Amino acid sequence: MNQPKYTVLTLKKALYGTKQAAWCWWLNLKGILQQIGFKSSGEDQSTYFYSSSKGQAMLWIHVDDGALAEISGLVGLSIKQNDTGFNINQTALVDKLTNLLASRITANSPLPQSCNLLLSPSKEMDKEYLKRIGMLLYIAEGTRPDISYAVKYLDRFSMGTASAHWIPKEDQEY
Structure with missing residues (x-):
């Protein structure tokens, strides 16, 4: 073509x-995806959900021009493929958080949250506290909804953290 x-x-x-x-x-x-019944997440346009009488599916989409390879992990998740699908867990992230908190853990606790813990905001801000709360929030949202209440209670003090706010021993041990 000239x-x-x-x-x-x-x-x-x-x-x-x-x-x-x-x-x-x-x-x-x-x-x-919309034609076949997937609905977009309100929070993340790259995440889609499908639900029917046969089950549910979640689809996360990432567009990249990079070379494709078998996935083994993504953002704190461990991903393993088997004959029936995928096994996704956050064991590595939980282990990393446990190592970060190791100095504060003394024994196992049967209690998932402190019952009589009263906290109030402080003028201090502790970056290490924010890091750990962020990891706990990610774990709670991903695979451990049973710790959500305790973690979100502690998260209320993210911008006014004092030494008293450090995750209570009972929650760390759980």
Whole structure:
């Protein structure tokens, strides 16, 4: 195709490698997912949910031009494929948090949360506290909903943390 010098052409489609290629692919995939019954998460447009009488499915989508390989982990999750699907857990993240808190753990506790703990905000801010609370929130949301109440209670004091707010021993041990 011969064009005169200084001629500008308009692409009518997205070509691989152009800025709009991933966006066009995304719009196409989104339409297909909605047609077959997947609903987009309100919080994250790359997460889709499907529910029927046969079961439920969650789909997380990431567009990347990188080379594809078998996935073994993602954002604190351990992922293993088997004959029937995938096994996803947060064992490595829980172990990492346990190691961070090891100096404060003395014995196992049967109690998942402190019953009579009264805390009030402080003027201090402790980055280590924020790091641990963030990890606990991620674990609670992902695979341990049973600790959600205790973790979210402690999270109330994220911006005004004092030494008294450090995760009570009972919660760490649990």
